[in-house]
Amino acid sequence: NYLSNAFKNTESGTVTLKITKDAESKDGREMVRFAVQDTGTGIPEEALAGLFDEYTQVQTSTMAKSAQVQASTGLGLSVTKKLAIMMGGDVEVESEVGTGSTFSLVIPRRIDDDDESLEDLPEIEDSAKPYVVLIDDDPNVHEMVKRT
Numbered sequence: 001n002y003l004s005n006a007f008k009n010t011e012s013g014t015v016t017l018k019i020t021k022d023a024e025s026k027d028g029r030e031m032v033r034f035a036v037q038d039t040g041t042g043i044p045e046e047a048l049a050g051l052f053d054e055y056t057q058v059q060t061s062t063m064a065k066s067a068q069v070q071a072s073t074g075l076g077l078s079v080t081k082k083l084a085i086m087m088g089g090d091v092e093v094e095s096e097v098g099t100g101s102t103f104s105l106v107i108p109r110r111i112d113d114d115d116e117s118l119e120d121l122p123e124i125e126d127s128a129k130p131y132v133v134l135i136d137d138d139p140n141v142h143e144m145v146k147r148t
Contacts (some may be wrong), residue, residue, distance in 0.1 A: 010038045011040070041098070079135060
């Protein structure tokens with residue numbers, strides 16, 4: 001989701017994915033940071049507070065100009081945040097209009113089997129066929145995955 005959004009909002013310039021070992025969490029677990037940085041339009045400061053809320057969308061000038069951008073549900077960032085929290089992590093965003101944005105996902109390097117956040121997850125039966133989960137609101141990506 002972070003990468004898809006970064007490309008949608010970067011007409012020219014760069015999109016960078018940086019993966020680093022982060023500081024340990026409060027309970028001593030090693031954390032990994034996935035940071036997506038772009039040189040796109042940036043997000044106004046007043047829009048940052050509710051950015052990870054469900055159905056929140058920020059219209060940028062690049063998105064308005066692009067004929068390739070599909071309608072969005074505004075759920076991607078919310079789902080990303082919920083998944084991060086379920087794994088014992090969190091999300092962060094830094095942005096400046098005209099300069100670009102950095103979205104970060106910080107999660108434990110490994111999740112312990114006795115982690116309390118896993119208690120509410122449903123049991124999944126073993127299957128001979130592997131499952132693929134696709135979370136993306138771009139129909140072009142859906143079609144590409146179907147064909148592969």
